[in-house]
Structure formats: structure tokens, C-alpha cells
Amino acid sequence: MQKNKAGKEILNDSEIRMKKIEQLTPSQIVEELNKYIIGQDNAKKSVAIALRNRWRRQQVTGPLKDEIMPNNIILIGPTGVGKTEIARRISKLANAPFVKVEASKFTEVGYVGRDVESMIRELTDLSVNMVKQEKTKEVEIKARENTIEKILDILIPPVKKRYTNTKISEDDSKKDSIEGFEDEVKAEEENKKTREKFRKMLIDGELDSRVIELDTTTTNAPLLQVLGPIGLEEMGLNIQDLFGSILPKKTKKRKMTIKEAKVILEQDEIQKLIDMESVVKEAINRVQNFGIVFIDEIDKIASTHTYSAGPDVSREGVQRDLLPIVEGSTVMTKYGPVKTDHILFIASGAFHSSKPSDLIPELQGRFPLRVELNSLSEEDFYQILTKPENALIKQYKAMLETEGVELEFKEQSLRAIARIATEVNEQVENIGARRLHTILSTLLEDILFEIPDKRKGKKIIIDEKLVESKLGKIVTNRDLSRYIL
Numbered sequence: 346m347q348k349n350k351a352g353k354e355i356l357n358d359s360e361i362r363m364k365k366i367e368q369l370t371p372s373q374i375v376e377e378l379n380k381y382i383i384g385q386d387n388a389k390k391s392v393a394i395a396l397r398n399r400w401r402r403q404q405v406t407g408p409l410k411d412e413i414m415p416n417n418i419i420l421i422g423p424t425g426v427g428k429t430e431i432a433r434r435i436s437k438l439a440n441a442p443f444v445k446v447e448a449s450k451f452t453e454v455g456y457v458g459r460d461v462e463s464m465i466r467e468l469t470d471l472s473v474n475m476v477k478q479e480k481t482k483e484v485e486i487k488a489r490e491n492t493i494e495k496i497l498d499i500l501i502p503p504v505k506k507r508y509t510n511t512k513i514s515e516d517d518s519k520k521d522s523i524e525g526f527e528d529e530v531k532a533e534e535e536n537k538k539t540r541e542k543f544r545k546m547l548i549d550g551e552l553d554s555r556v557i558e559l560d561t562t563t564t565n566a567p568l569l570q571v572l573g574p575i576g577l578e579e580m581g582l583n584i585q586d587l588f589g590s591i592l593p594k595k596t597k598k599r600k601m602t603i604k605e606a607k608v609i610l611e612q613d614e615i616q617k618l619i620d621m622e623s624v625v626k627e628a629i630n631r632v633q634n635f636g637i638v639f640i641d642e643i644d645k646i647a648s649t650h651t652y653s654a655g656p657d658v659s660r661e662g663v664q665r666d667l668l669p670i671v672e673g674s675t676v677m678t679k680y681g682p683v684k685t686d687h688i689l690f691i692a693s694g695a696f697h698s699s700k701p702s703d704l705i706p707e708l709q710g711r712f713p714l715r716v717e718l719n720s721l722s723e724e725d726f727y728q729i730l731t732k733p734e735n736a737l738i739k740q741y742k743a744m745l746e747t748e749g750v751e752l753e754f755k756e757q758s759l760r761a762i763a764r765i766a767t768e769v770n771e772q773v774e775n776i777g778a779r780r781l782h783t784i785l786s787t788l789l790e791d792i793l794f795e796i797p798d799k800r801k802g803k804k805i806i807i808d809e810k811l812v813e814s815k816l817g818k819i820v821t822n823r824d825l826s827r828y829i830l
Contacts, residue, residue, distance in 0.1 A: 349406075349502075351654060363816070364747070369397075369438075370397070371393035371394055371396075371397050372484045372594075374389075374392075374393035374396055374397070374435075374438065375389045375390060375393050377438055378392075378393070378431065378435070378438075379432070381430065381434055381733045381734060382427045382430055382431055382434065382733070383427075383721075383725055383728045383729045383732060383733065384427070384719065384721070384725050384728075385422075385426065385427050385431065385719065387716050387717070387718075387720050388420055388427070388428070388716045388718050389431065389432055390718045391418055391714055392418065392431055392432070392691070393435075394433050395415065395416060395714075396435055396438075396439055397418070397686075397690060398415065399415065399439075399634070399635060399689065402687070403603055403634065411686075412685070414673070415685065415687060415688070415689045415690075416714050417671060417689065417690040417691065417711055417713065417714065418690075418691045418712065418713045418714040418716060419462060419643070419691075419692045419693070419694070419701060419712045419713075419714070419715045419716070420432075420691065420692070420694075420697075420716050420718060421693070421694065421696055421701065421715060421716065421718065422693075422695065422717060422718025422719065423695050423718075423720055423721070423775050423777055424695055424775070424776055424777050424779070425721070425775075425777020425778045425779040425780070426718045426719065426720065426721055426774045426777045426778065427691065427777075427778070428641075428693040428717065428718060429445065429639065431686045432445070432637065432639040432691045432693075433445070433639075435637065435720070436637050437633065439637075440475075441472070441631065441635040441636065441637055442468050442469075442471050442472035442475060442628075442631055442632050442635065442636045442637070443468075443636075443637045443638075443639065444464060444467050444468045444471055444637075444638055444639070445639040445641060446464045446467070446638065446639070446640055446641065447640075447641050447642050447645075448640050448641065448642050448643045448645055448646045448663065448694075449642050449645040449646065449669075451463075451646075451663050451666070452662075452663065456810065457694055460666065461663065461667050461670055462667045462670065462676045464638055464640075464670070465632075465670065465676040465678065465683055465685060465688075466605070466676065466678045466679075468632055468636050468638060468682055468688075469628065469629065469632050469677075469678045469683055470631070472628040472631050472632045473624060473625060473628040473680060474696070475628070475631070476624045476627045476628045476631070477619065477621075477624050477628075478602075480619045480624055481615055481619065484614075484615055484618040484619060485615070487614075487618060488611050488614035488618055489611060489614075491610075491614045492607055492610040492611045492614055493544055493547050493548065493782060495610050495614075496557070496603060496606060496607070496610065497540050497543060497544060497547070499558070500543055500552075500557070500558050501536060501539055501540050501543060501801060503536060519679065532816075539762065547603070550604075552603050553602060553603050553604035553607075554602055554603070554604070555602065555603050556600055556601065556602055556603075557600070557601070557602075557603055557606055558598055558599070558600050559598070559599055559600075559601060559606050559609065559610075560596045560597070560598055561596065561598075561599050561609065562595065562596055562597075564651040577773060603637060603718070616728055620711050625680045625681070629680060629681065629683055632683055632734070633683060633684050633685075633686075633687055633688065634687055636688040637688070637689045637690075637691065638688055638689070638690050638691070639691050639692075639693070640667075640690060640691070640692040640693070641692075641693050641694075642693075642694055643692040643693065643694045643704070644659075644694030644695055644696045644697070644699050645663075645694070646660045646663045646664055646704075647660070647694075647699040647700075647701075647703035647704050648660045648661050648664075648703060648705075655706055661705060664704060664705045664707075664708045665706060665707075665804060667711075668707055668708060668711065670685050671685070671690050671708070671711040671712075672688075672711055673685055673686035673687075690711075690712070694718070701715060706752075716720070720775065720777070721770075721777055721778060722767070723763050723764055723766075723767040723768075724763070726763035726766045726767055726778070726781065727760060727763040729757060729778050729781065730759050730762060730781065731759060736797070737781055737782065737785055738754055738785075741785065745796065745805075748796050748797060749798055750803060751803075751804040751805070752804060752805050752807070753804065753805070753806045753807065754807045754811065755806065755807065755808045757808065757809040758807045758808050758809050758811065758812045759762045760809075761809045761812040761813060761816075762781070762784055762785070762788070762812055762816075765784060765804065765812070765816050766780045766784050769784070784816065787815065787816065788811075788812060788816060789807075789813050792805060
């Protein structure tokens with residue numbers, strides 16, 4: 346385990362996976378976020394404390410545990426500075442159910458559109474899939490073994506027994522019975538040897554191209570469409586779940602390769618081995634105690650009171666619909682009721698044309714923590730290009746390596762890219778770090794196009810001169826800069 350200059354422990358990826366989230370201190374959580382997000386220390390600190398507080402609450406015993414509510418957070422700052430990325434990385438680090446929704450997509454009850462409760466149903470669906478995937482990994486080996494046995498039964502059916510030791514002992518004077526039993530034992534041993542031989546061939550994939558006939562089950566569920574503003578998805582129901590257990594399942598013989606049959610049979614075996622009741626129970630528990638809902642563009646539903654009609658008419662209604670969800674209520678899903686009391690809500694918004702105080706007071710009170718994120722400076726852009734583990738420069742290098750091309754960026758070229766990105770953001774629209782995507786795409790466009798035909802196997806150096814020649818006009822010509830977002 347390494348330590349930074351301050352003497353704090355820095356965990357590598359394997360140690361992160363091995364160490365449970367409850368053992369991570371807030372400073373270690375921030376260190377992990379620093380691998381992907383530059384700056385915004387206040388925001389990182391706030392979400393790290395919020396994450397640690399979730400574990401702390403689980404350690405509290407007695408009735409006080411239910412009284413400890415999460416401190417929901419509003420992240421305030423321009424687009425592209427890391428608001429969404431912070432919440433997304435936190436959910437990955439905690440291995441918690443996480444869903445990102447846009448506040449502007451919801452409508453007040455009574456209007457056509459999505460209601461706010463759908464975010465909890467979506468979070469529950471995601472949690473069930475998460476737990477199901479974990480359980481799948483636990484039973485994969487057993488399911489694979491069962492699959493091999495089923496395919497062996499098709500290729501080499503087991504010997505049908507006619508004689509037993511009990512039957513012979515009752516009348517052991519019958520010579521033909523004894524001989525028949527001995528022949529049966531020999532046949533069984535031969536069958537066993539052949540199955541072992543074929544089992545090895547199946548595991549090694551030597552029989553994958555062989556065609557077999559397999560019985561597959563199908564359920565002819567009726568195709569129904571619910572007319573009106575509210576569909577089955579909005580009610581938290583699933584047409585397949587409604588009719589799957591009622592309608593009889595039909596079997597159909599299909600010819601397929603063993604490779605295809607392995608996939609179908611293994612999925613069937615996994616479904617049989619997984620206890621869905623325990624999956625749903627665990628999933629709902631995770632949602633209720635560890636779920637994270639990220640509400641983006643919350644500033645879009647802040648009413649500025651400058652409009653008396655139009656799209657503003659339902660904004661305050663959406664805020665009032667959000668109140669019970671954020672404060673704590675019970676939402677009906679297809680898996681059962683889900684309580685939202687201890688779900689962590691993180692909202693974000695640029696608040697260009699409005700401010701947090703434009704939200705209704707009740708909703709403001711549900712988000713007691715407010716963190717302002719800073720606009721990105723030229724130095725921040727340089728750090729974003731070079732430091733994060735998923736930095737754009739590293740991504741482009743990895744992609745070009747697949748074609749045998751080595752891409753090298755000189756120090757001054759990176760500084761020039763950072764400067765140009767800052768200037769374009771100031772001149773046109775400030776879209777934060779997303780500007781680097783368009784800048785680099787423009788810079789490398791010709792190289793990416795020509796590599797397969799002309800530059801394969803060569804080393805390409807990006808220097809300051811190339812950057813200025815490709816991007817210089819964009820900075821000097823305001824009208825031209827509009828063409829790159």
C-alpha cells in the first residue's frame with residue numbers, strides 16, 4: 346500500500362475491490378475520486394462525508410437508527426465541471442444502486458409525462474439487476490456443470506436399468522437374470538467412460554459446431570397496449586410478469602449448435618439456481634439504505650415567476666411532487682413497496698438564469714447541503730488532459746495503439762490545447778471539460794482518418810506548432826468557434 350506526501354494511505358484498484366466500502370475513510374474516498382476528477386475539493390469532501398455517514402448509521406443500534414436522515418446535497422456549478430461524474434464515481438465506489446434522472450423530464454401529476462415516482466421504480470429495477478448479477482456469479486460454475494450434463498444426456502443417453510441387486514437376490518437361480526445384470530453393469534461402465542471423454546471435449550469446445558436438437562420453452566404472452574397517459578411502466582408493472590405465471594409454457598424443438606445450446610441451457614440453469622425472493626429482498630434493502638438518486642438540471646424546475654403560462658405552469662407542481670419522495674414516503678414498485686426515507690438525493694444545476702432560492706422553501710429545506718463547484722481554469726484543463734486514469738489523451742493513445750501507431754503529445758502542445766479550450770469557453774458557451782472532446786476531435790480528425798491507409802505503424806508527434814495551425818483560427822474567429830459546439 347502506497348502513501349501520499351501527507352502520509353495518508355492510497356489504495357490501488359485491487360485493494361479498493363478487496364476492501365469493503367465501510368472500511369474506507371472520507372480521505373480515502375476523496376483520494377479515489379481524485380483519480381478521475383480534477384479539483385472541486387469541497388464537493389468531493391461533502392459527498393465523501395455523506396457516504397461515510399451511511400455506514401455510520403448502519404452501526405447505530407436502537408430506534409435512533411431510523412431517525413438519522415441523510416443530508417441531501419445540491420451541487421451548484423456550470424456544466425462540464427464534474428457534478429455528474431462525482432455522483433457516478435461515488436455510486437461505483439460504494440457499489441450502491443445509482444440512477445441519474447433529469448428534473449426537466451418530469452411533469453406534475455395530471456400532465457402527460459413521467460411522474461417523479463418513476464425514479465424510485467427505476468432505481469429498484471437497477472438494484473434487482475445488480476443483486477441478480479452477483480448471485481449469477483455465485484451459481485455460474487454449478488450452472489455450467491449442469492449444462493454439460495444436460496448436453497451429455499442428449500448426446501449419450503444414460504443406460505436404462507432393468508436389473509437390480511434386489512431383484513437378483515430374490516431369485517439368483519436364474520442365470521439369464523445374472524448375465525443380464527452383468528451386461529448392464531458393463532454397458533453402464535462403457536457409458537460412463539464415453540461420457541467422461543465427451544465431457545472433456547465439451548469443456549474444451551471441440552464439439553461446439555455439432556448440431557443437436559433441443560427442447561426450448563416459450564410463453565405466448567398476449568400483446569396488450571395500455572392506452573392513455575399512464576402505461577404499465579409508469580404503474581410499475583410488467584406484462585410478462587402478469588401473464589408469465591398464468592399462461593402455460595409450450596415446448597418447441599429447435600436445431601442448434603452445441604455452442605448456442607450451452608448459452609440457452611446455462612441461462613435456464615441460472616434461473617433455477619437463483620432464489621428470486623432473496624434477490625428482491627436484498628435489492629429493496631440496498632435501495633432503501635444505500636440507494637443514490639442524482640437529480641440533474643434541478644434549476645430547470647425552479648420558477649423565476651417571470652412567466653405566467655407556458656412550460657413554467659407545472660414547474661412548481663413538480664417541486665411539490667418531489668417533496669414527499671425526498672422527505673420520505675413509500676413508492677409502490679413491481680417488487681413491492683419501497684421506502685425512500687434513507688435514500689441519498691444529490692441534485693445539481695447550473696443556476697444560470699435562476700438561483701437555489703427560487704426553489705420552493707420546502708424543497709430547499711430537503712437539501713440542506715449546498716456546494717458550489719468552480720469553473721475550470723487553464724491549469725485545470727491541463728490537469729484533466731494528463732492526470733485522470735481515464736484522461737482523453739490516454740484514451741486516444743490506447744485507440745491508436747490498436748493500429749500500431751504511437752501517439753506522443755509534447756508538453757507545450759498540451760498547454761496550448763488547455764489555453765485554447767479556456768479561450769473558446771470564454772468566447773462562446775462555457776461547457777466545461779466537454780470542450781476538450783471537441784478540441785481534440787478537431788485536432789486529430791485528419792490523423793484518425795488517414796492512419797489506416799497512410800500512417801499505419803508510424804510514430805505521430807503532436808507539437809505546439811501543429812496545435813496552433815489546426816486550432817488557431819478557431820480562437821481568433823468568433824464565428825468559426827461556434828462550429829465546435
